[in-house]
C-alpha cells in the first residue's frame with residue numbers, strides 16, 4: 183500500500199510524491215485502502231478506496247425487527263416519490279435545456295476542428311470538463327437526496343429492484359415478415375427516455391441509499407416492481423389504462439390518486455409483505471436484499 187494524501191500532494195507507490203488538485207477531503211475516520219489511476223479527456227484522475235473501520239460490515243437489522251417501511255418510487259419528472267407523500271425534484275443535470283445546448287455546442291466545436299490538432303484537443307478538454315462538472319453536481323445532489331430518504335423515521339426503505347424492471351434494456355428489433363424491412367419499435371423514443379433515465383442515475387442513487395442506510399442500521403428491501411404503477415390499490419385490478427399521466431384512475435372501481443405516490447405506497451406494501459413473510463401472495467421477489475459493505479466507498483479526484 184502506502185498511498186498518502188497531504189494537502190495538494192499525493193504519494194503513490196512507484197511514482198512518488200506528485201502535485202494534484204485535491205478536490206475533496208477524506209472524511210474523518212476513513213483510511214486509504216487502494217488507489218487507481220485513470221486517464222480521462224481532461225487529465226489524470228485518481229480514485230481512492232477509503233475504509234471506515236468503525237463501521238462494522240453490514241449491520242442492518244434482521245427483517246423481523248422492522249416495524250416501519252418507507253416506499254420509494256424512482257422517476258424522471260420527480261426523481262423520487264415517497265410513500266409518505268414527500269417528493270424530491272430531478273434537476274436533470276445533463277438533459278435540461280441549458281445543459282443540452284451547451285453540450286451540443288461544445289461537441290460541435292470538437293468535431294469542426296482538424297483531427298489530431300492542438301485546437302481539437304483544447305475543445306475536447308473543454309467538453310470533458312463540462313461532462314465532469316455535470317457528474318460532480320449530480321453526485322453531490324444524490325448524496326443529499328439519499329440522506330433525506332434515509333433520515334426519515336423508518337426502519338426500512340423499500341425500493342424497486344432495477345435488475346428486474348430492466349428499464350435500460352434496448353427494444354427488440356422488429357422486422358416486417360413480408361418485406362424484411364425494419365419496423366418502428368419505439369427505439370428512438372426510448373433513446374430519449376434512456377437518456378433521461380441515465381441522467382437520473384437511479385442505480386447510483388440506490389447505492390448511496392444502501393450505504394447510508396447500512397450506516398444507520400436501517401434495512402433496504404428490494405422488491406419486484408411488476409405492475410406497481412398499474413395495479414389498483416383499492417381492488418387489485420391491473421390495467422395499463424388505469425394510469426393517465428400523473429393521475430391514477432382505476433377503470434374497474436374508479437379509485438383515484440396521484441399515480442407516483444400510489445406506486446410508492448405499493449412498493450412500501452410489498453416491502454412490508456416481505457417483512458411479514460407473506461410474499462407469495464403479492465408476487466414479491468424472494469431474493470434477500472443485496473448485501474453491501476458500507477465500510478468502503480470510492481472517491482474520485
Ligand SMILES: [Zn+2]
Pocket residue numbers: 414415416417418419432433434435436437
Ligand atoms: Zn380499482
